Amino acid sequence: MDDIRARLENCFAAVFPTLSAGEIAQADHYSVSAWDSVASVTLFATIEEEFGLELEIADLPELVSFEKIAAYLTSKVTA
């Protein structure tokens, strides 16, 4: 779990380089102004590459915050 969160933090830090570690943990689609549709595509591509999995299209609308993505990845990786 900690490993997943750390790797996810790296993905967020690469896509949103202005966010601090504390801000990344709180980040969501609404509070981060740079999190637009292009950033979403980049973030998802980075996550797919980092975790070696393909995100389901149907799941994408739900993946709108760091916490939700971390929970999603935990369920995928440990399933």
Add this chain to the structure above:
Amino acid sequence: MKLIDALRIVGEKGNRELPVLRVGLVCGFTPMHFQTFLGAYIQSASTGQRTEVASGLYGDFWGNLEELSSGKEADDLAIIVMEWSDLDARLGLRSLGSWAPAALPGILENARARAKQFVGAIEKLSREVPVAICFPTLPVPPISFAPGCQANSFVLELRSLIAGLSLDVVRIRNVRVVDPQRLDLLSPQSERHDAKAELLSGFPYKLAHASTLAELLTRLTYPPAPKKAIITDLDDTLWGGILGEVGLQGITWDLEHKTHMHGAYQRLLHALSEAGVLIGVASKNEPQIVRQAMAREDLILPGSAVFPVEAGWGPKSEAVERILRTWNIAADAVVFIDDSPMELAEVRAQHPGIETILFPKTDYQGLNDLFYRLRDLFGKSSISQEDSLRRDSIRRAVEAAPAGSFQSADAFLEQAEAEFLFDFSKDQADDRAFDLINKTNQFNLNGRRLTEASWQGFLKQSDTFLLAVTYQDKYGPLGKIAVVAGRVRGKTLRVDHWVMSCRAFSRRIEHRTLEELIRRFSVQGITLEFEQTPRNGPLREFLGQLLDGEPTSSCRVSRHKVDEFLSKTLPKVAEVARG
């Protein structure tokens, strides 16, 4: 490179203060991750600059190309990535235009018209900035009615069109095209297309393919400096067999003796030699028998193409040292090839910069790989006249070298019948001036390297000048061997770049160049943008004589001082000025 790494590179805050390198990217797809990879690779290759990659409107390949070639945007570099759908939208997945058989002739007609338009735009664009192009990398979609395993005229015509288009643009100066064969090796066809990403976001590439493509395009625009020379072993390397054991007629390089790989190696060395690469030999053998062997007329690499040949029983590093001294080049410009790992290690220990390669004497695939590696290490876009002169001029210099004393050097120069050509034209037909600036180390004012973009930008400015010096004497031509570039402001001349090939040392070419600059521009002084580098000792020494002391950055020499200095040092010569 992974996307996360590319994002980190382009997002580095430390780069914000650097001057900007503007890259114009033309593609018909959403550039997204490709733009990120391209920015990261170029950023990594271009030291001292911050890369900004600008792409135009999504889906408007031709509008973006037109905009870029109009010169409205002040880009430093243009990168163009064409896919099939840019020739006709029906050749992509996102368009729902007809794939009916009746539509195929119209698609081909569109593609032909687009090809013609493309050549015109590239001719225009390449006059402004260096251009790197990649033609379609994705499979043609299953638009033809023929089964996929069967070649059909529609797809063949499309491929033929692209082949012709590649040939047309690759002949244009300032244009480089990604080699599809190399791309096939690095990024297999089946691993390129991401249909999901293309349909959902308009980005058609898998990440690994996007990364490879960006890397190759960057290599076209920032090619590594080619190596200059090869030092090769002889026994079980240049030929099969140990010369000292099997004798002169026992060494072989043919199919009959299963030593053909040595013949193939000789063939490649010969080709490299003819393209200007220096070839020398370091061999542990009796010098006399080596001389006889190198005189064999059936050698594929003729003995005349090899200079110098160092044969003896001392350490190979010492032979390499003597060869480097004769060539007057640094170890890091040289590749040493030997079939003995021990010899490679011994040479590497004494010459840390040298690139050492084990000759794969029992590994046929390894030999094939070696050939590709050598072509990459020594690859250049064109062959200049100087390339064909280099080996012979070094040989002549060794044979006719004046003794070390000042007096005999003067006497040597007086009788050398030197002739200079000073060419001040800024639109020189070859890339020799640019190449010299970027590969010269010893006689180099400051060691600054240039990109093609910055070089062309420099030449376009109205207050800049370029002087290329061509030299020959009764011992033969040296070709274009010195370059000076700078600015003229009022009565002051500022020299930003001054380089001279090491083959041209000891001929007072640098003295004559200074005199010509003073005469040409009628200036009262010259400011030299000198910077000490680990290797520019020869130039520092020359300036030390001229200035009566150690040169400093932006050091200035007056006309009076130059006249006084030159009156003591110049021999009589014939000169021509042009431009």
